[in-house]
Amino acid sequence: DQSDPRFEKWLNRSQNIYATHHMIAYVRLAHLDSKGDRSGEAEFRYDRYPDKIERITRNDVSFVRKKGKKWIQSDDWGETGEPAEPEALKLIQVVISYADLPLRTKGESRDRSQGAVVVRVVDQRKTKEGNEEIVFEQGREHQKPDLNYPKYTFFRYKDADPDDVVLSEFSGPVYESGGGKVQLDVRYDYLVAVKMEAITPAPSAPDKNASAEKAAGPTMGKSASLPPPISDKIYTFAQIEKQKAELKDKIVRIEIRYLLGEPSDLLGDGTQRYIVKDTSKGATPYGQVAFPREGLEKMGLANDPHREGPFTLYARVHVFPEKKAAAICVAIGTHVAVENRKATYSW
Template identity: 30%
Template sequence: MKFHLPALLCLVSVPVLMRGQDPNLAPDDLKNSREAFDKNHLIAQVNVPGKQLHYRYDRYAEVRRIQTDEGMEFAQPKGKAWRKSKDWGKTGTVIKGDKAAQLDNQAAIAEVPLAEPEDRDKTQGGPVWKLIDKTQENDIETFTYERSREKPRPDGVYPRFTFIKYKSDTDGKLLLYRFAGQLRMGDDVTPLQIQFGLMILLPATTVIEEVHPKKKSK
């Protein structure tokens, strides 16, 4: 199976209006993020400080990849095995056993913020979204929401989702930019931090016009 990776990628502009300040809309923004990531190229920089684990995770519809800080690359075409591969799994050594399970686990960790939350303690009631912070720098704003509970524990640590917007965006949709929460690894609970990016594939027929600055007359 051949995969034709994009010849031309561009960073997507992340759209949203002032509605982004309404925490009740955070579930819709998370849903919009899932849909956008599913249709395009998801990039996640995953950091698990307590385990000294950091890696980059990429996902297209037909292939996913993990890059380590040591320069190792592993890719898994849809329905195929993981491979140690520099060309998105088209060639390379097949990975089996514990290492394959480890890569599956790392891919799952990168997807944690996009998954439906697992309700382990029903005594806390349903989810409650709270606006925690808003920042603005030049034409970029971020909105950070905490997904708490109706009856939160005094010592509870609840996940936080940061969404981003540009001043010029007009369709009222936010995209997930950063996540901070906790991860259960066996009996351990450890902090988890993920920064997200999104790239979209332009059609092959797209024409990009280059505009060169005029030369100054001598």
């Protein structure tokens, strides 16, 4: 019985993707007794920006490490905080090792009576969107029917090439350093920096010296062709992430508390992408927002990007064309005027 050669190829591809993009790992751990029963479950979220910053969150507590610095307890992505306690540092290293384990190792088997490790496809299914999930089991030549073996789920978009896949989930028992077993479940997401169509809102106030033709030029027309907000409600980043399939390309209203960290130039035209904290009191109040230069200036954030709000924004929800990649909000204005089902947004 031969292992499926696609497994190693796809795992290597996934390693490269998660090593070069903002990786998000949702980690769930539980101790396993000799009968395979679980106890002491714990859940964490691990974010890693390559060569920039790492963050681990459990419940409402977050620990952050910027490149070249030490771990601190921080709720604002490392802008402020206190040094992490020794016990917290131990936990941090454990969580990181488990988040990386499915990507960096092909597992460990200690029962020689079952023969060699054999990786097989045990399930291949389609999602409701028509995408594919291919599940590999890391089994054995003579495996036992009552045992739980590690499973790796790879995702492929419906129109993607055969090898255009990425590891999206891992589930199975793994050995801990003390020799016992732990049930490990990890769900992987990642963010990519992609080129997006820039949306230019209408200017806040036309130049009095400009001609009527110029004032009603392509910028105004482009804004006027946008749809109105999907509703008057204020969306949190957690709600946007959860409902991103339904909110894709829709305009939503968001309320933000402040911007975090340093921006990245998303489009090469001055558009700045920030990590942003919204005004909700939930466990995950963070999201990504891309601001045009004019927007930051009109909001008074160009020279003081970390000034505290709240600020109300209208933004288009952009969903990256990769497996379960998180959404980003593209800010288009702070004011809206709706007429004949068309909306004009301005700063």
